[in-house]
Amino acid sequence: MEFRRQLVECMASLVSQGLMTGTGGNASVRLKGGNEVLITPSGVYKASLKPEDIVKIDLEGNIVEGAHRPSIEWHFHAAIYRKRADAMAVLHAHSPYTTGLALAGRRVEPVTIEAVMLLGDVPIIEFMYPGTDELGDAVGNAMMGHKAAILLNHGVVTAGRDLAEAITIAEVLEATSKITFVASHFGGARLIPPDRIELIKKLNKV
Numbered sequence: 313m314e315f316r317r318q319l320v321e322c323m324a325s326l327v328s329q330g331l332m333t334g335t336g337g338n339a340s341v342r343l344k345g346g347n348e349v350l351i352t353p354s355g356v357y358k359a360s361l362k363p364e365d366i367v368k369i370d371l372e373g374n375i376v377e378g379a380h381r382p383s384i385e386w387h388f389h390a391a392i393y394r395k396r397a398d399a400m401a402v403l404h405a406h407s408p409y410t411t412g413l414a415l416a417g418r419r420v421e422p423v424t425i426e427a428v429m430l431l432g433d434v435p436i437i438e439f440m441y442p443g444t445d446e447l448g449d450a451v452g453n454a455m456m457g458h459k460a461a462i463l464l465n466h467g468v469v470t471a472g473r474d475l476a477e478a479i480t481i482a483e484v485l486e487a488t489s490k491i492t493f494v495a496s497h498f499g500g501a502r503l504i505p506p507d508r509i510e511l512i513k514k515l516n517k518v
């Protein structure tokens with residue numbers, strides 16, 4: 313029940329922070345053993361989920377336990393878990409600043425130490441229809457060696473060793489985009505110089 317409660321709290325928190333709407337966004341946690349996942353349901357308002365609404369599926373999308381259908385984006389959740397043994401949680405949000413900057417052709421840049429340490433390079437995936445194997449494969453490939461990816465015209469995906477890490481990455485990504493957005497209105501952001509970035513990475517073993 314602990315993971316189910318974490319998923320419910322995660323969705324409510326992301327809605328209240330404006331990183332997703334009540335209908336857009338989903339999260340999952342991989343269970344011990346590696347082949348089963350707890351995931352948020354499809355078609356249930358995300359801000360008022362209950363632990364019993366969470367669905368258990370296998371990595372092929374079959375329902376193991378639950379009264380609802382799994383999120384239609386189970387494809388990319390499963391693709392990340394299949395490709396990355398270290399990933400134990402996956403999060404998808406419709407973060408408006410990050411999505412908007414990507415639409416304008418802006419990449420995530422090293423504007424803060426948090427961005428350097430927690431995000432690194434964030435790939436952008438071309439628009440693909442939600443809930444498809446095609447998007448699943450593209451996200452699975454993009455997330456190899458990356459903590460987050462941006463889905464063009466759609467939102468963001470993050471992965472972590474646990475749900476807290478996946479949430480933190482999504483929050484830092486959106487905060488980074490807000491800072492970039494503010495700076496862009498006053499002539500653009502002064503980035504951390506490349507040699508300092510290397511030093512930050514070395515000191516923090518990133």
Ligand SMILES: [Zn+2]
Pocket residue numbers: 336337404405406442466467
């Ligand atoms: Zn979505």
